[in-house]
Amino acid sequence: MNIASMTRPEQITALEANLHDLTSARSNAFAQDLIAQYKQTKRLSDKQWDWVAKLLGYATRPDPEVKDVGDMAGAIALFDKAGKTLKFPAVVISQDDLTVRISVAGSRSKAPGSLNVTSNEKYPDNTFYGRISRAGAFEINPAADGQKDILVGLLKEFASDPAGAASRHGHLTGRCCFCNLPLKQRQSTAVGYGETCAQNWGLHTEWKNALKDAQQRIVGEPTLQEQTPAQEAA
Numbered sequence: 163m164n165i166a167s168m169t170r171p172e173q174i175t176a177l178e179a180n181l182h183d184l185t186s187a188r189s190n191a192f193a194q195d196l197i198a199q200y201k202q203t204k205r206l207s208d209k210q211w212d213w214v215a216k217l218l219g220y221a222t223r224p225d226p227e228v229k230d231v232g233d234m235a236g237a238i239a240l241f242d243k244a245g246k247t248l249k250f251p252a253v254v255i256s257q258d259d260l261t262v263r264i265s266v267a268g269s270r271s272k273a274p275g276s277l278n279v280t281s282n283e284k285y286p287d288n289t290f291y292g293r294i295s296r297a298g299a300f301e302i303n304p305a306a307d308g309q310k311d312i313l314v315g316l317l318k319e320f321a322s323d324p325a326g327a328a329s330r331h332g333h334l335t336g337r338c339c340f341c342n343l344p345l346k347q348r349q350s351t352a353v354g355y356g357e358t359c360a361q362n363w364g365l366h367t368e369w370k371n372a373l374k375d376a377q378q379r380i381v382g383e384p385t386l387q388e389q390t391p392a393q394e395a396a
């Protein structure tokens with residue numbers, strides 16, 4: 163629907179016909195007020211006409227594309243655990259040039275308890291990429307178009323192995339994906355995320371294992387230890 167090319171009376175007619183698709187109670191009541199006022203007085207202010215167009219846009223926007231990003235149970239358990247210590251638990255992960263922030267939708271949001279996926283700027287300068295239901299359905303916002311495949315890949319990776327995704331992000335960017343601060347301590351740098359964050363997010367065992375692996379890797383470096391021919395062949 164090309165709203166800009168419609169006359170104002172046509173916009174009112176269309177808004178009325180699509181009222182049932184304005185699911186937010188506030189928007190719906192507001193649209194009804196505007197329609198009623200127009201019918202009664204035949205006039206609205208420019209600002210009100212802007213709202214008619216905007217609400218019509220909301221009511222007629224296409225249903226979001228939905229992609230399955232796999233079992234989110236593990237990731238959601240992390241957020242639930244972190245929510246006990248942190249007020250606004252969020253994870254920042256990136257791939258290529260795309261950095262996304264995943265956080266839990268609050269009780270006043272459209273889908274409380276689902277995971278919001280946005281760009282990493284502060285609201286309202288960020289881009290809303292979509293939301294992941296607790297069952298793992300990723301509703302993609304049209305604003306994410308063009309980056310859909312990277313997004314879905316990133317979310318799948320995070321869903322299937324949150325600790326691994328956290329490590330990868332840290333090694334790639336030098337920042338902890340949980341608090342978004344630069345990694346400074348040697349151990350955190352080796353693992354890819356901080357120990358305190360690991361504790362907050364219920365990943366302390368994973369953190370300790372990753373540290374052990376990293377230390378073994380360093381010890382196993384040929385420059386640090388003489389290799390026997392047998393090891394070389396392995």
Ligand SMILES: [Zn+2]
Pocket residue numbers: 338339340341342343355356359
């Ligand atoms: Zn951290």
